[in-house]
Amino acid sequence: xxxxHLYIVFFTTLLLSLSxxxxxxxxxxxxxxxxxxxxxxxxxxxxxTTRIGLNYRNQWPGLxxxxxxxxxYVDTYNENxxxxxxxxxxxxxxxxxxLRSLSLSGLYSYELRLSEGAYFRPGFQASYIRRDIGYxxxxxxxxxxxxxxxxxxxxxxxxEDLGTPVNMLSLSFGGLxxxxxxxxxxxxxxxxxxxxxxxxxxxxxxxxxSVHGGYRISLGQGPMRxxxxxxxxxxxxxxxxxxxxxxxxxxxxxxxYLYAEPLIVGMWYRGLPYKPVESQSNRDAIVLLVGFSxxxxxxxxxxxxxxxxxxxxQSGGAHEISLSYIFPDxxxxxxxxxxxxxxxxxx
Numbered sequence: 001x002x003x004x005h006l007y008i009v010f011f012t013t014l015l016l017s018l019s020x021x022x023x024x025x026x027x028x029x030x031x032x033x034x035x036x037x038x039x040x041x042x043x044x045x046x047x048x049t050t051r052i053g054l055n056y057r058n059q060w061p062g063l064x065x066x067x068x069x070x071x072x073y074v075d076t077y078n079e080n081x082x083x084x085x086x087x088x089x090x091x092x093x094x095x096x097x098x099l100r101s102l103s104l105s106g107l108y109s110y111e112l113r114l115s116e117g118a119y120f121r122p123g124f125q126a127s128y129i130r131r132d133i134g135y136x137x138x139x140x141x142x143x144x145x146x147x148x149x150x151x152x153x154x155x156x157x158x159x160e161d162l163g164t165p166v167n168m169l170s171l172s173f174g175g176l177x178x179x180x181x182x183x184x185x186x187x188x189x190x191x192x193x194x195x196x197x198x199x200x201x202x203x204x205x206x207x208x209x210s211v212h213g214g215y216r217i218s219l220g221q222g223p224m225r226x227x228x229x230x231x232x233x234x235x236x237x238x239x240x241x242x243x244x245x246x247x248x249x250x251x252x253x254x255x256x257y258l259y260a261e262p263l264i265v266g267m268w269y270r271g272l273p274y275k276p277v278e279s280q281s282n283r284d285a286i287v288l289l290v291g292f293s294x295x296x297x298x299x300x301x302x303x304x305x306x307x308x309x310x311x312x313x314q315s316g317g318a319h320e321i322s323l324s325y326i327f328p329d330x331x332x333x334x335x336x337x338x339x340x341x342x343x344x345x346x347x
Contacts, residue, residue: 025246026189026208027069027092027101029057030270030287030303031347032242032253034322037073037088037107039212039242040187041123042176044107045077045084046342048331053324059305062316065095075107079331084109084121103129103170117340118179125172125189129205131196132165168194168205180340184213206247214240216343222261225295233261238345240268250275251284257345264291264301264347271308283308285317293346297326301347322347 029035035055036043052074059067075086086107093100109123146152174187189208197203215238222233242253255268266289272282285308291301305318324346 025206025249027057027067027090027094028244028251029055029069030253030285030305030318030320031055031289031301031322032212033240033345034299034301034324034347035071035073036344037075037086037105038071038090039210040174040176040185041086041107041125041172042109042121042174042185042187043084043344044075044086044109044123045111046109046121046176046344047075047326048077048079048336048338049329050074050076050327051324052327053322055320055322057318057320059318060307060311060315061319062314063311066316067095068093079337082111082337084111084123088127099131099133101129101131103127111338113337114177119177119338119340121176121178123174123176123187125174127170127172129168129170129194130165131168131198133198164198166196166198168196170194170205178340178342178344181216181218181343182213183342183344184211186211208244208246210242210244212240212242214238214344219260235260238343240345250282253287255287257289257347259293259345262292262294264293264345265289266291266303266345266347270305281310285309289347291322291347297328299324299326299346303347 029038032039034053036046053072055069055071057067057069069090069092071088071090073086073088075084077084088105088107090103091101105125105127107123107125109121112120114120145154169192170190171192172187172189173191174185176183176185178184187210190205191207193204193207195202196205217237219235219237222235224232237256237258239256244251250272251270252272253268253270255266257264257266266287268287270287271284276282285305287303287305289301289303291299293299299322301322303320305320307313307315307317
């Protein structure tokens with residue numbers, strides 16, 4: 001009970017300070033390429049066919065103040081318009097305070113051919129975001145603690161509500177350049193910086209920048225596939241990075257994926273240890289991933305974040321699961337405007 005009170009008081013103080021300082025952060029995924037609509041609006045329709053996917057992340061399950069994030073998406077590509085369209089939904093519950101965020105996003109991208117084998121995709125995203133928190137339902141305030149029995153049952157809180165749900169419209173932009181084996185993308189989320197304050201006053205949602213890229217290195221052909229295609233299994237290693245910044249927070253994911261069809265394994269490090277945030281070490285986690293990417297279009301991945309920050313592994317790290325399915329290309333066998341496949345990993 002004492003431990004629970006400490007966590008609740010800490011996160012209550014943190015939440016109230018965020019209402020004035022606007023140091024809030026968006027949720028993050030370790031399998032960021034498995035959440036393409038969340039990473040970069042330019043990825044909408046990038047598979048040139050219809051794709052659906054689900055993502056679930058449970059961060060710090062060993063603490064009362066854990067974070068739980070669920071998202072789902074669908075995107076498709078219109079050959080005649082040379083355009084991609086997508087829809088993304090995300091629900092996030094943060095910490096002991098139970099801050100709830102629901103976002104619904106529509107995405108659009110356009111594919112430009114720069115030269116043979118080189119393409120650029122600009123993208124746009126509009127999101128409706130609703131945030132709410134039951135102050136006296138989820139938090140414990142000083143006047144609810146009995147001075148004669150501070151670790152006993154809490155006293156009832158006032159009937160009034162300190163805050164009402166916040167509704168926001170967020171606008172985001174992105175771009176992606178890619179060739180057969182290389183890609184480099186960037187995105188700017190919340191460029192209009194909507195007001196996220198639960199209290200009277202202005203607390204802009206901080207602009208989030210991200211830059212991501214990588215290079216696919218072939219490891220030669222694997223054994224022949226046991227199907228009618230008479231082709232060989234793919235094998236390659238793909239070093240990648242993902243840098244993001246929001247408000248005073250900065251992080252860098254740096255690692256690599258190894259693909260030996262159909263198995264994918266990956267490992268990367270997240271943090272910027274040389275650049276502390278408010279005198280706190282900016283070390284986060286070592287991420288380990290295992291997944292399967294089948295020629296049928298089905299992809300499933302599981303990753304675990306081994307926490308290396310001051311919270312330590314007693315926090316429980318983070319568990320993340322991703323599922324996606326890429327539908328068969330309805331124009332298979334017909335001439336296409338693109339002569340290469342986007343080399344981004346599936347996870």
